[in-house]
Amino acid sequence: MDFEFIKKFTPMYVEAARLTLIIGVIGISLSAVIGLLCALAKYYRIPVARQIASAYIELSRNTPLIVQLFFLYFGLPKAGIVWSSETCGIIGLAFLGGSYMAESFLGGLKSVGKIQIESAESLGFRRLQTMRYIVAPQAASTSVPAICANVIFLLKETSVFSAVSLADLMYVAKDLIGMYYNTWEALLMLVAAYLVLILPISIVFTVLERRLRRAGN
């Protein structure tokens, strides 16, 4: 193990991890927005929007992110749409994540019993009020575990971005392996970097889930 090597190249990994994190946060936030819109379209059975949401969810869930990214990065420029690899990464992540988020939100919304909605209506709540005061708070707490799982899943999926030449952690590791042949050091730092990124989030989410479960019972 060459510790000089590790010391020398740690800043590169930190930089790459920062990029992964920034793109991950933007992409995941966008996917939450898309997911919420799709879930609402399906929940309220809005015509046309509901069908579009369903078709989108199926398309995005049943294809790998890397294929989506290749289409965005190598395919679309031929149709005149040129995006940088960062934009492709964000859009790809939002496209993939949107469907997973939609399913989680919809699961939460549907878990609120019909009797709750009927009671709210009979108490004179309007539709928007029912959503705001009755459905949304209950749905939010039931969908949190699924959403946390999605966030971790999507953060892991960002590792694919190196395929569209985004200088993320995988890219740096592959670069170092290719240039210096210090395979183990480069891989060790790669594993460590992902651990540092994902482990704290995973622990926080586990604690959060446990607290919510206790609150639910």
Place this chain on the structure above:
Amino acid sequence: MQGIEVLFMGNNMLRLLSGLWVTIRISLISIGFSLILGTLLGAVMTSKNPVVKAVCRVYLEIVRIMPQLVWLFVVFFGVTKLTGLNLGGETSAVIVFTIWGAAEMGDLVRGAFLAIPRHQFESSLSLGLSKTQMYVFIIFPQAIRGLIPNVINLSTRMIKTTALVSLIGVTEVLKVGKQIIDANRFEYPNAAIWVYAAIFFMYFLICFPLSMASRALTKKQQGGE
């Protein structure tokens, strides 16, 4: 927006499909191994022994917390460097996906076993069945029903994840697509959009029926009870 002809020129479509078969083959082999190992692991995970439980838990968490691509790199580049063994891309992929699949499968099986009422375990033991007999004849047949939709979901996840093997140098559908695009670079500069769209729909056509089947099964089971 021309260039769609490229897909049907010569044996291009056949080449893409054979590239797809490479990933499908990797996933099928890994799914097969994962099913066997995962079932055993799931039975082990229900053990009351705290050490066994902790070891299984750690294994599951370690596998889960890393992106699969990182594991592919670790096995493909790292193991070769460490042992001097020259593992091919496909072999590395099967190893990684089996380790990952077995962990996920084990967790599913554990959940399914725990969902079986306790008295089933106790009754079979009191009837004098051995532990193995209990699992083989009593527990597993009951668990398998709820397990099938989850296993199908895991399979689609694994099929989608095997698309990553192009990054460790396996010539699968994405690589073949790239070759076709490069070979037609001058006559059909717009081939890329069609080739990648075709690959996108190929994956969709494989995974969509599986997702539908899993959903239909889940619905049927929930309705039947």
